[in-house]
Amino acid sequence: MPDYLIAPSILSADFARLGEDVSNVLDAGADVVHFDVMDNHFVPNLTVGPMVCKSLRNYGISAVIDVHLMIEPVDALIPPFANAGADIITFHPEASQDVAATLALIKENGCKAGLVLNPSTPLEQAIPFLTQIDVLLLMSVNPGFGGQSFIPATLDKIRQARALIDKQQLSIKLEVDGGINLDNISDVAAAGADMFVAGSAIFASKDYRKTITQMRSALTQ
Numbered sequence: 001m002p003d004y005l006i007a008p009s010i011l012s013a014d015f016a017r018l019g020e021d022v023s024n025v026l027d028a029g030a031d032v033v034h035f036d037v038m039d040n041h042f043v044p045n046l047t048v049g050p051m052v053c054k055s056l057r058n059y060g061i062s063a064v065i066d067v068h069l070m071i072e073p074v075d076a077l078i079p080p081f082a083n084a085g086a087d088i089i090t091f092h093p094e095a096s097q098d099v100a101a102t103l104a105l106i107k108e109n110g111c112k113a114g115l116v117l118n119p120s121t122p123l124e125q126a127i128p129f130l131t132q133i134d135v136l137l138l139m140s141v142n143p144g145f146g147g148q149s150f151i152p153a154t155l156d157k158i159r160q161a162r163a164l165i166d167k168q169q170l171s172i173k174l175e176v177d178g179g180i181n182l183d184n185i186s187d188v189a190a191a192g193a194d195m196f197v198a199g200s201a202i203f204a205s206k207d208y209r210k211t212i213t214q215m216r217s218a219l220t221q
């Protein structure tokens with residue numbers, strides 16, 4: 001059985017009391033903190049930067065922080081995020097002039113590196129970099145906002161990505177982001193994903209523990 005990771009997206013957390021909310025979701029059983037960074041340029045929304053990541057570390061958050069960069073250009077913010085306590089940094093290939101160099105920069109800064117593919121970006125874009133990445137993140141919504149509906153065509157892309165990873169016996173985490181909830185998480189797992197971002201489905205629920213426990217049991221059925 002794959003090692004399934006549930007990664008709540010801070011996008012739907014309460015930013016006025018972020019440390020407490022992230023701490024609560026981790027106490028409730030989440031594995032990873034998914035940290036969405038938007039620049040109002042690569043995507044039409046604006047969130048937070050390295051200072052807030054550092055603040056979470058200072059608050060005492062010790063879980064893995066998975067930084068999803070939806071910014072362009074990306075390179076200049078990689079060392080600041082690594083210094084702020086990021087463990088994983090992923091970016092969209094469209095946002096880098098030299099994808100291999102950006103991946104190398106992330107690793108030089110001591111983080112795991114990943115590529116993110118939008119729903120309309122073909123899987124082929126990631127193929128030349130498969131031996132360089134630790135995480136492949138497939139978007140199941142168009143990036144920019146939480147609370148959107150899962151795009152069903154993503155399931156096929158997940159299956160193809162899983163086949164590629166397994167064929168080459170690579171140890172890449174296959175992460176899926178957008179619209180994941182209790183109704184579809186088992187389909188996403190059955191297609192081959194092993195890391196699940198969920199923002200609104202977790203943070204908008206009244207009882208984080210109940211939701212995460214139900215998600216985990218949907219994954220293991």
Ligand code: DX5
Nearest residue numbers: 143144146147178179199200
């Ligand atoms: C979208 C972000 C996602 C999103 C997930 O641009 O990358 O992480 O916030 O939120 P939900 O689970 O609500 O779709």
Ligand code: ZN
Nearest residue numbers: 009036068177
């Ligand atoms: Zn994200």
